[in-house]
Amino acid sequence: MFYNKTAIMLMTSIVFYYGVISFFIRKELISYVLKFIFSFFVGVIGGILFEKIKIPKIVFYLIIGILFGGGCLNLIYPSLDVISDYLRQIALIIILTRSGLALDFKSLIKIGRPAILMCFLPASFEIIGIIIFGPLLLNISYLEATLLGCVLGAVSPAIVAPRMLTMIENKEGGDIPKVIMAGASCDDIYVIVIFYACLNTLKTSSFNFLSILKIPSSIILGVLLGLLIGIGLINLYKCFKLNSTIKVIIMLGVSFLIVWLENY
Secondary structure: OHHHHHHHHHHHHHHHHHHHHHHHOOOOHHHHHHHHHHHHHHHHHHHHHHHHOOOOHHHHHHHHHHHHOOOOOOOOOHHHHHOHHHHHHHHHHHHHHHHHHHOOHHHHHHHOHHHHHOOOHHHHHHHHHHHHHHHHHHOOOHHHHHHHHHHHHOOOHHHHHHHHHHHHHOOOOOOHHHHHHHHHHHHHHHHHHHHHHHHHHHHHOOOOHHHHOHHHHHHHHHHHHHHHHHHHHHHHHHHOOOOHHHHHHHHHHHHHHHHHHHOO
């Protein structure tokens, strides 16, 4: 059920977002969109077939990505590289928005400490493990081992969120799926900040302690900004009687705007 909703939302967003841009700005972008839609439908149909034989859809997505990629059949249109970053951002926004709407903030407050520990403890153990064994087994420096630990410790929302949402919809696992899904988002922030701090240290041979302070500040500022925007949208929805489709479009539009403003 989640996959069907996500597929519809993703296709609608891509066609609308890039259709409008290509019409007003770059008309040649239309061909890129059409090529992507073809690849997208191949993935959706194959995913449905895999689900029928009790195999997770993600397995087909991985297989089709490997087969269509440059290392095998090289069937992926090179022109898709032009908009690949935008497509990943759109998919991530939709997945995280869907995940956030499924979370119950009151339940997370009741859970308390375990929900907070899930934000950084699993990744910390993975990073520490790589720091200990990386130099011994791979003959790399401790700083390089930290970078590798950050890469391995990062959690993909595209993998975690759909499965956890399915468990929530089926009422499986109690509050565990909610804790994992909430922790996965903060976990990525934690790992990414450490990764870039170590990467900058590796490039400049100097450590900037202020970069570590970005971990709590990024999380706190993100939560505050999300609360302000959420309160604003709630008041907007109360003032105007809007159907669910319009509400979703407004929410996604605000999300795209925030991502765009992040670069400025």
